Amino acid sequence: MDIAGKVAVVTGGSAGIGLAIAKALADAGAGAIVIGDIDDTKGEAAVAGIIDKGAKSVYKHTDVSNADKVRALYEEAVNNFGQVDIAFNNAGIMLGEPGWPDVGIEQVGRVVKINLLGVMYGTRVAVDVMSKTGGGIVINTASPAGFGPMPNDPMYSSTKAAIINFSFSCVTLQASHNIRVNTIMPGVTDTAILNKSGDGNAPAEWLQPLLGMINILTVEDIAKGAIDVIEDDSRVGEALSIENPAETGGEVGYIRLKDNTAFHERALGR
Numbered sequence: 360m361d362i363a364g365k366v367a368v369v370t371g372g373s374a375g376i377g378l379a380i381a382k383a384l385a386d387a388g389a390g391a392i393v394i395g396d397i398d399d400t401k402g403e404a405a406v407a408g409i410i411d412k413g414a415k416s417v418y419k420h421t422d423v424s425n426a427d428k429v430r431a432l433y434e435e436a437v438n439n440f441g442q443v444d445i446a447f448n449n450a451g452i453m454l455g456e457p458g459w460p461d462v463g464i465e466q467v468g469r470v471v472k473i474n475l476l477g478v479m480y481g482t483r484v485a486v487d488v489m490s491k492t493g494g495g496i497v498i499n500t501a502s503p504a505g506f507g508p509m510p511n512d513p514m515y516s517s518t519k520a521a522i523i524n525f526s527f528s529c530v531t532l533q534a535s536h537n538i539r540v541n542t543i544m545p546g547v548t549d550t551a552i553l554n555k556s557g558d559g560n561a562p563a564e565w566l567q568p569l570l571g572m573i574n575i576l577t578v579e580d581i582a583k584g585a586i587d588v589i590e591d592d593s594r595v596g597e598a599l600s601i602e603n604p605a606e607t608g609g610e611v612g613y614i615r616l617k618d619n620t621a622f623h624e625r626a627l628g629r
């Protein structure tokens with residue numbers, strides 16, 4: 360997809376990876392970027408930064424765990440800019456303290472609703488909206504954490520695993536609706552979510568040894584991977600793992616995973 364002139368919706372776009380992706384879209388010539396987030400102050404600042412780059416932008420307060428609010432976010436995009444071409448379902452949280460299994464049951468549901476249902480709601484509405492204008496691309500933010508156990512925060516790792524599977528399962532939307540659905544899986548990246556794994560001021564104790572061992576990625580590293588996926592129309596049903604330089608010999612690495620199971624091939628009618 361040529362990003363020039365396109366309209367994008369980015370959830371969790373007030374800060375961190377979502378903000379970097381919103382800025383990278385503006386740098387790539389996107390016509391308009393609609394930010395949905397719950398941090399209104401940072402959201403309005405994000406919009407100002409995007410407008411400075413020459414794109415149009417609006418912010419809408421959106422809790423992605425609420426399907427009606429997610430629909431309203433897309434309606435805001437259509438009302439302002441006529442269509443949506445790029446949907447970035449990116450908002451996500453970690454469990455925070457106390458970790459598993461001491462966490463309160465409400466927080467268990469909160470993580471699942473934001474991380475997983477938020478992605479499902481966003482994808483569902485994107486299908487409705489994009490179908491009216493001939494298609495588009497959906498990118499969902501998962502994590503390499505989705506591939507392994509995470510004893511202190513299994514809500515995070517299991518919702519991320521589910522996003523990978525959900526997005527693989529949406530591959531048929533390309534044939535049926537001309538909508539490419541892909542996943543990005545950022546390695547550990549320097550954002551506020553690291554402190555949110557703990558008490559908000561510092562990473563959780565269980566995470567700190569890992570952080571001391573690795574080179575942490577920048578949000579720009581992740582945005583570059585996302586832009587590559589958007590621009591390359593051949594990439595569909597893919598989960599892009601954006602790897603730590605320390606594990607790839609000094610450069611940011613990309614591992615492209617694709618669901619090529621026989622079942623998947625049958626689902627595609629091949």
Ligand SMILES: NC(=O)c1ccc[n+]([C@@H]2O[C@H](COP(=O)([O-])OP(=O)(O)OC[C@H]3O[C@@H](n4cnc5c(N)ncnc54)[C@H](O)[C@@H]3O)[C@@H](O)[C@H]2O)c1
Pocket residue numbers: 370371372373374375376377395396397398421422423424449450451452473500501502503544545546547548549550551552553555
């Ligand atoms: N930073 C990492 O190391 C890392 C690694 C892998 C995956 N990820 C994923 O990347 C995504 C972005 O995380 P980040 O690292 O930029 O974190 P971040 O905390 O910097 O940004 C998350 C954004 O989501 C927003 N948000 C939180 N709850 C929301 C809700 N209910 N509705 C709408 N917006 C909400 C926050 O206000 C914030 O702006 C998340 O899905 C996260 O799981 C991050």
